[in-house]
Amino acid sequence: MPKISKKGNGMPASPIRKLTPYAEQAKHEGKKVYHLNIGQPDIDTPQVMMDAIRSVDFDVWAYTQSEGTESYRTKLAEYYNRAGYNVDAGDILVTSGASEAIVIAMQSCLDPGDEVIIPEPFYANYSAFAWMSSAVIKPVLSFIETGFALPPVSEFEKLITAKTKAIFICNPNNPSGYLYSYEELVELKKLCLKYDLYLFADEAYREFCYDGNKFYSPMHLEGLDDHVIVFDSISKRYSACGARIGCFVTKNKRVLSTALKFAQARLSPGMVDQIAAEAGTDTPESYFEVVNKEYTERRDLLVQALNKMEGVFCPNPKGAFYVVARLPVDDTEKFCQWVLEKFSYDNETVMMAPAAGFYCTEGAGRDEVRLAYVLNKEDLAKAMICLEKALIEYPGRVVKGETETLKEEVRI
Amino acid sequence: MPKISKKGNGMPASPIRKLTPYAEQAKHEGKKVYHLNIGQPDIDTPQVMMDAIRSVDFDVWAYTQSEGTESYRTKLAEYYNRAGYNVDAGDILVTSGASEAIVIAMQSCLDPGDEVIIPEPFYANYSAFAWMSSAVIKPVLSFIETGFALPPVSEFEKLITAKTKAIFICNPNNPSGYLYSYEELVELKKLCLKYDLYLFADEAYREFCYDGNKFYSPMHLEGLDDHVIVFDSISKRYSACGARIGCFVTKNKRVLSTALKFAQARLSPGMVDQIAAEAGTDTPESYFEVVNKEYTERRDLLVQALNKMEGVFCPNPKGAFYVVARLPVDDTEKFCQWVLEKFSYDNETVMMAPAAGFYCTEGAGRDEVRLAYVLNKEDLAKAMICLEKALIEYPGRVVKGETETLKEEVRI
Structure with missing residues (x-):
């Protein structure tokens, strides 16, 4: 069989899509999965x-x-x-x-x-x-x-x-x-x-x-x-x-x-x-006003919910529709997989993107996840409940001391 | 100013589009240009x-x-x-x-x-x-x-x-x-x-x-x-x-x-x-029948017209919608430019793709052009008249002896 090139073998796989098989399996088992892992907005096209x-x-x-x-x-x-x-x-x-x-x-x-x-x-x-x-x-x-x-x-x-x-x-x-x-x-x-x-x-x-x-x-x-x-x-x-x-x-x-x-x-x-x-290019200004109001509310919901969780820290970003949050876990790659594979709350679970895939420095971002707020507020709130419960149950839970101090600084 | 990469500098420009400025100029001067240079079909989308x-x-x-x-x-x-x-x-x-x-x-x-x-x-x-x-x-x-x-x-x-x-x-x-x-x-x-x-x-x-x-x-x-x-x-x-x-x-x-x-x-x-x-994928078979009949007729028109010209040789291809023809000229890059720049017949001219751009062997295809038959038969016939007149007028005309023998072999 002819060989794959080194270029092809070394091509990095998308870290955002890496957990997809576990999400598919969770759905197959009848769980509802809230997708916070990918930046596909749910907003209507103009x-x-x-x-x-x-x-x-x-x-x-x-x-x-x-x-x-x-x-x-x-x-x-x-x-x-x-x-x-x-x-x-x-x-x-x-x-x-x-x-x-x-x-x-x-x-x-x-x-x-x-x-x-x-x-x-x-x-x-x-x-x-x-x-x-x-x-x-x-x-x-x-x-x-x-x-x-x-x-x-x-x-x-x-x-x-x-x-x-x-x-x-x-x-x-x-x-x-x-x-x-x-x-x-x-x-x-x-x-x-x-x-x-x-x-x-x-x-x-x-x-x-x-x-x-x-x-x-x-x-x-x-x-x-x-x-x-x-x-x-x-x-x-x-x-x-x-x-x-x-x-x-x-x-x-x-x-x-x-x-x-x-x-x-x-x-x-x-x-x-x-x-x-x-x-x-002729999309009316009102479209963006509605959309930005919606995203602002979602961000507020997400950031507040995250910072209420013990051991979680999330800055309050001013743009895009993502947050990177620090979680009290050993390794978010393991945690995100565990949440899909072993966990559910009310038969629901959540898919997140482990942040390590967004770093090239070895070991960086191991306790961080990226969350996209591309779901409506009701679903986002439910996803946050799932996450909170999962963090309590997760066997690899590790709380760092500094997190609560950081939250103090962020709180308005 | 930051430098362009060697990769960028060495990237080959499209030889098919290289003559575009001359065609634009010809149009600007009021000439009608028959485009035989590019494979953009004129056939309706299903x-x-x-x-x-x-x-x-x-x-x-x-x-x-x-x-x-x-x-x-x-x-x-x-x-x-x-x-x-x-x-x-x-x-x-x-x-x-x-x-x-x-x-x-x-x-x-x-x-x-x-x-x-x-x-x-x-x-x-x-x-x-x-x-x-x-x-x-x-x-x-x-x-x-x-x-x-x-x-x-x-x-x-x-x-x-x-x-x-x-x-x-x-x-x-x-x-x-x-x-x-x-x-x-x-x-x-x-x-x-x-x-x-x-x-x-x-x-x-x-x-x-x-x-x-x-x-x-x-x-x-x-x-x-x-x-x-x-x-x-x-x-x-x-x-x-x-x-x-x-x-x-x-x-x-x-x-x-x-x-x-x-x-x-x-x-x-x-x-x-x-x-x-x-x-x-549900396009009816009749669509392809009509299209292929049309292309066959165009090819026949083109191949016959080309081989009737003195010193021109064109094989009779069985597929796609291109022919490569040998022309009695010194260099088709020069000829194709001359046809756009210096020539017109009835205020019309023709744009062709010099074949050298389709070879990487140095010097190969210098007396060949690629013609796409993506025009209706009436326009194709007019384009062939232009080409015939241009070949007669062109100062760099060079006739090779073998061409007429080749035509004999192709004639059905």
Whole structure:
């Protein structure tokens, strides 16, 4: 039998989906499973997009331009300009989700062995994308104690070598929900200018900022045009994960023309998906108001419920729809499996993502889980009851002393 | 300014699109340009697919399974089984076009420096996909004199080294239109078994076989289950290039589970696109009959018109919707540009793909062009008149003696 490549063997499996067989088994046994493990929103896709799909009118379902349709890119530029980005259609490459945008950026900017510095915990698939490009991720630890704020620039600086080509942030952050401040972005700007690095910014959760906090992008910074590449997606913004429409935004023309070669090789993004995405740019402001109110309430419910549990600590994040919580257990990989396999309360249980998969530092995040608040409040509340009961029953329970002090600091 | 990677700088630009600025300029000057350069069919997408799009019914446009929806893969397996493949849904991974399937296969089966043997001329983007995986293409020349038949197996064997991991065919072939015979596939089977190689088969043009010729796939061969990976696409089959739905079919479970890791990293193929593709599997047989009759007539028109031109030779291919023709010119790259830039007849001109972009052997195909017959017969006839006039006027005209003899052999 012909061999699998080392590249194929070493490709990391998705840690978010690793527990799926146990969840399937639990369902098979008749348990109800609350899915807090995956960022698939339950929010309705905007009506303008549904209408656009249902009224498509063409004879031939043709390729579009490799960079995306002119009309969609024009509307997208208007969307970004409303957010103060100062871009035009020519600065945008439409991609198949943010995933493709990230892969194209890594291939365009990093050679095998080149390094990209990423604050961790980070979205697990970045490891897969780096692996595909033979690029190397150098993680900078951020900490639950500070709500996963940007680590001091000195920590990044320690890691910079001749091979460092980029710094990569996700803002608002998946998995931590952390929203970077303007000042933090300015710190990163200085670093990128000093060492001539790219600044990659995954902004898939741009619309999800809470408590009146404002979103800032590296696109808002002066003098960084040649350095910034923004990755974006309509998956979360319009609850349209299945549309597979993202994009790549940069004012660096050499990067864009290089990226276009990769885009041309795969011909074009989806045509109907772009039609719907274009309609999505007309989603009324009221849609986002309703959605953000809903997410804020869910976050409040989740954060309060978690911090009420003995030995649990959860910061109160300002963005995205995830939290990373510390649990009083020996190892969350074991605990999350145990919850699905051995536990139920009222014939219900909960699926969570062990946080170790979001770290590359060995041993980090072993007592943390990522929870996505993509369920309605009633289900979220029930999931929290399950979790509380499970933590009491779990044989590997370990309580750390500092947790209660941390909670005091978080409480408003 | 941060640097572009070597990977990005070296990424080959699409040779099919290279002449686009000249075509744009010609249009700008008011010339009508007949596009024979790109495989975008003008055939209507089946009504069942349009109906499926227009009646989508969901609240949340969600991710599907990374491997594609169970229901689409089930229908797709039925489609393949009607073609005698003996597969089930579990042998299929739905991808974003055949392009993604090829990239995933290269990453799963080839490490940097590993070699894949491909008969040339071949679809130009294979070079891009190999480059992205740092794999090396070893071309085996096929010749216009034999209609681009499979070169003798001994020619493949000469190229096999410890680094050779796969043989890659496109059947029916893009760009040559050549349809591989059962016997030729058996020859490749022996080679793959002898040297333990993968056999990659791009079958995007499976439905386009003419003159009563039957299509054979490596999937029809016994004892090759662990070796064969088929790449497929609905782009041409249902004239749905803009749907970006392809797939990866193999009975090798280790390959499939490796490929799934790459598929999981990019989350999912498009959901609406899969709904439409699933409906497409119910396209009535009459659709293909009408389409194939139309393409046969176009091919006949094209091949006859080309061979009537002095110094032009074009084989009569049995599949796909391309021909590769030899032209009496010094260099088709120069000629194709000249036709757009300096020539017009009745204020019309023609855009063709110089064949050199489909070869990796230096200097090969310099007197050949690829023509796609994706225009109606009236336009095709006009395009042929343009071409004939252009060949007479072109200053770099060079007639080779052997052409007329070749035509004699082709004439029915």
